[in-house]
Amino acid sequence: MRELTYYVGATLDGYIAGPNGEYDRLPIEPDLVEFINEVRPETVPTAAREAVGLAGAPNRLYDTVIMGRGTYLPGLETGYPSPYAHLEQYVFSATLDPALAPDVTFVAGDAVATVRELKRREGKGIWLCGGGKLAASLVDEIDEIVLKRYPLVLGGGLPLFDGPYAPLRFDLVENRTFDSGMTVQTYRKR
DSSP states (O other): OOOEEEEEEEETTSEEEOTTSOOTTSOOOHHHHHHHHHHOGGGSOHHHHTTTTOTTOOOSSEEEEEEEHHHHHHHHHTTOSSTTTTSEEEEEOSSSOGGGOTTEEEEOSOHHHHHHHHHHSSSSEEEEEEOHHHHHHTGGGOOEEEEEEESOOOSSSEESSOSOOOOOOEEEEEEEEOTTSOEEEEEEEO
8 A cells, every 4th residue: 555655844843834835934955955856856846857957857755746725826826737747746625726737636525535545546655745734634644754854943834734633643763964954854653
């Protein structure tokens, strides 16, 4: 069975973006970029892959990406309606028009049922790239959490998980540190 990985950047205080979805204050350091390009090249948006030398690079870990409306909109608003064209893409939204991008599957229904169906299919892993509300609704389906931890405190914003109080234990299985102060922490569901 395929696994669902919540691979996302978060600040020290657990935010994935500012209160209005701002992400411009989140530093992307060269040592982290090098790591991402080597270990998780499929997580680089299609529009940026050629510029960073990943044009035609194979998908190593994931062949499917899922995201919420708020994660999808920044790409759409900058002219990229298919942000990860090298992956099978699912956007969970009850309001977005499926005609926006023919190679993106827009899901207005049950995220849990959709993810369970995706997990039953053959293929590589499934990457949950955001956002916090979708992650909270799928927390029981998440097998692994990989946090790109920014050495920054926002003090408020969109939380990593934005849902009801429901403790669920994950174990730290890897903690990579970088000279820039960034870390990448990998947790597995207990």
